[in-house]
Amino acid sequence: MIGKVAQRRETKVATIVAAAWDLARANGIGGLSLHSLARAVGMRQPSLYEYFDSKHALYDEMFADGNRQLLARLDALTLSPDPRAALKTYMRTFVDFALEDPARCALLFQRPIPGFEPSAESYAYAARALDGAVDRLHAAGIEDPSDVDCCIALVGGLIEAQMSNEPNGDRWTRHLDRLIDMYVDNFSKSQLSPAKSSRRKRQ
Amino acid sequence: MIGKVAQRRETKVATIVAAAWDLARANGIGGLSLHSLARAVGMRQPSLYEYFDSKHALYDEMFADGNRQLLARLDALTLSPDPRAALKTYMRTFVDFALEDPARCALLFQRPIPGFEPSAESYAYAARALDGAVDRLHAAGIEDPSDVDCCIALVGGLIEAQMSNEPNGDRWTRHLDRLIDMYVDNFSKSQLSPAKSSRRKRQ
């Protein structure tokens, strides 16, 4: 059981982290300052040190929080029994999540803060989300680690291109399903899904 | 004809830009300060304003310079008459260029400096390099603009994954040729290259 004091503290930390995301959305993840964050939650800047040992500790909390948001989204999915369809849904969820908040995307999937590395505890959340993608790829017959790497990189490429060039459009991301089809058709070992065309052998 | 004074000035600007790249490599593109840059070329910080109106103007000069480096590399290529081989060589050159200097890659291909947008003159260099890639894709039979977009995004995804996770390795980039083969096999309209397998029709 958690004491009321500790619980109140947790709530306050959550409030601060939520406000930090608001500011990051407005000014970029790198433009987040403790001064403005404190004012946003009705405090002065030094008071934040009651809740975070340093700015990096705040970033770490945000990193964990963002990944928990992603996991919640992924865990809530009802995936098709068809592995290929499940893979598409999983990846689409990933893409949508990444694009709906550039600042969050930057903190979670890039290294935008010099000197900041997530703690092992926080990184574990990120690893879980990635493991889910690997599982869906395996189920769809993508078993070679290289093929897994490349498929995830391909999805990352779509996200990056979309966000850099047209943050609110779908010029790149609308091709996600088609590219997954191509990829699975070419590299799936088991062909669990109905193949509508022949596939190309690995050399 | 350019006067000696203007020429000397150009040389000095080039020296400063070269030193700026050195510092960016050492401290990150965002960690570049005018103070340290000035000291690196034997000046004091205010003197730099004789050559650049602002820090953004310096970034713009670096942006143009980096893209000129890339264009020089691409223009020096002797491309195979086989369009598919030419495409691979072009993209490989692009990938190698991006990976050999993360700071340069960040300035040229991402938006790492809040508020900095390259000028139209500087951006024209970048556009030329990208146009070359589009031409090579067209020659290889990738004509649909969507397919062109996706292939470039795919290459970008390999670069991003490689640089984020393993800057000096080739876990992702070694699959460049194989992915290009897959892509051309699936999406080429003209099949100029010998196709070793059937291809998948677009829906």
Next chain:
DNA sequence: GTCTATACATCGATAGAC
């Protein structure tokens, strides 16, 4: 064209009163 000096702002972090 380069310098010294400085204005002016922002930031993270700490000390210590309450």
Next chain:
DNA sequence: GTCTATCGATGTATAGAC
């Protein structure tokens, strides 16, 4: 637990002497 006050560092940019 929150505050005021402040330290110390860094940063861009400008004024004005030489």
